Amino acid sequence: AQSVTQLDSHVSVSEGTPVLLRCNYSSSYSPSLFWYVQHPNKGLQLLLKYTSAATLVKGINGFEAEFKKSETSFHLTKPSAHMSDAAEYFCVVIPSGNTGKLIFGQGTTLQVKP
Amino acid sequence: SQTIHQWPATLVQPVGSPLSLECTVEGTSNPNLYWYRQAAGRGLQLLFYSVGIGQISSEVPQNLSASRPQDRQFILSSKKLLLSDSGFYLCAWSVGGQSYEQYFGPGTRLTVT
Numbered sequence: 001a002q003s004v005t006q007l008d009s010h011v012s013v014s015e016g017t018p019v020l021l022r023c024n025y026s027s028s029y030s031p032s033l034f035w036y037v038q039h040p041n042k043g044l045q046l047l048l049k050y051t052s053a054a055t056l057v058k059g060i061n062g063f064e065a066e067f068k069k070s071e072t073s074f075h076l077t078k079p080s081a082h083m084s085d086a087a088e089y090f091c092v093v094i095p096s097g098n099t100g101k102l103i104f105g106q107g108t109t110l111q112v113k114p
Numbered sequence: 115s116q117t118i119h120q121w122p123a124t125l126v127q128p129v130g131s132p133l134s135l136e137c138t139v140e141g142t143s144n145p146n147l148y149w150y151r152q153a154a155g156r157g158l159q160l161l162f163y164s165v166g167i168g169q170i171s172s173e174v175p176q177n178l179s180a181s182r183p184q185d186r187q188f189i190l191s192s193k194k195l196l197l198s199d200s201g202f203y204l205c206a207w208s209v210g211g212q213s214y215e216q217y218f219g220p221g222t223r224l225t226v227t
Contacts, residue, residue, distance in 0.1 A: 034215055043120075043204055043218035044158075051214070090157065094214070101173070102216060106157045 002027045004093045006105035014113045019063075019078040021108045023091030026072065032094040033074045034102075035065055039087045047089075050074060061085070086112045116141035120205050120219035128227055133178075133192040135222050137205030140186065144210035147188040149180055152202040152221075164188060165210065200226045 007022040025031060032051045036044040048059025055067040061084075065076045074091060091105040117140045127133060139145050149161040160173045162180035170180050177196050181189045188205055202223050206216040 032214065036218075041202070041221070041223060043220045044206075046215050046217070049215055101160055101163070104157045 002031060002093050002103055004091050004103055004105045006091050006108050008108050009106065010109045010111065012111040012113060013081045015083055016080050019081045019085065019110065021076040021089050021110065023074045023076065023105060024072055025074060025093050027093065030069070033067065034092040035059065035063070035076050036090045036092060037087050038090065044090065081112045083112050083114065086110055116217065118205060118207055118217060118219040120222050122222060123220065124223045126225045126227060127195050129197055130194050133195050135190040135203055137188040137219055138186055139207045142207070144185060145207040146210055147182060148206040148216060149188065149190050150204040150206065152204060158204065195226045197226050200224055
């Protein structure tokens with residue numbers, strides 16, 4: 001069975017410093033993986049996606065993620081945090097069988113301090 | 115371009131009252147449609163999904179039901195709300211026939227008092 005684990009429930013960084021949000025997945029095949037961001041009381045917005053093309057995926061707002069099969073990881077990074085990056089981030093995997101049921105991680109709250 | 119609408123944005127309802135939340139999608143045909151609930155401090159729980167008009171799959175037994183009367187309309191309902199129904203309800207769509215990324219609406223904040 002597929003699953004996804006976000007290793008940190010809260011991450012706090014200072015503005016201008018790098019961001020690292022960690023995600024590990026469990027899958028018996030090469031999965032499709034996504035990162036979504038959710039600002040308070042808003043819907044989810046797709047940041048980036050990996051679908052078996054290039055392993056380094058660039059997304060919106062300067063975020064990127066690298067698919068590492070050997071480590072079963074898909075960590076989200078950004079070189080320099082901005083105050084507007086403060087939000088909840090979800091790592092998501094699409095399971096096999098393609099029934100439309102996404103598997104969500106529990107989320108990581110990113111706090112950006114001035 | 116495609117857009118997804120949800121209303122109302124916020125709702126406060128007493129226990130035992132009925133519920134109807136609506137979601138509509140514009141700019142695409144035959145989308146897959148989804149209802150999620152997000153309880154405070156928790157991740158998203160898939161409630162229902164639909165691959166076509168009148169075709170609804172329920173993920174968890176609960177006090178809620180869903181209907182899809184038109185291709186791009188998805189409705190979440192309840193006959194009698196419970197306190198535990200409080201939460202943030204999100205509608206999403208994806209391209210029909212496949213399930214790549216999903217696109218989410220702005221959500222409805224439901225408080226049952």
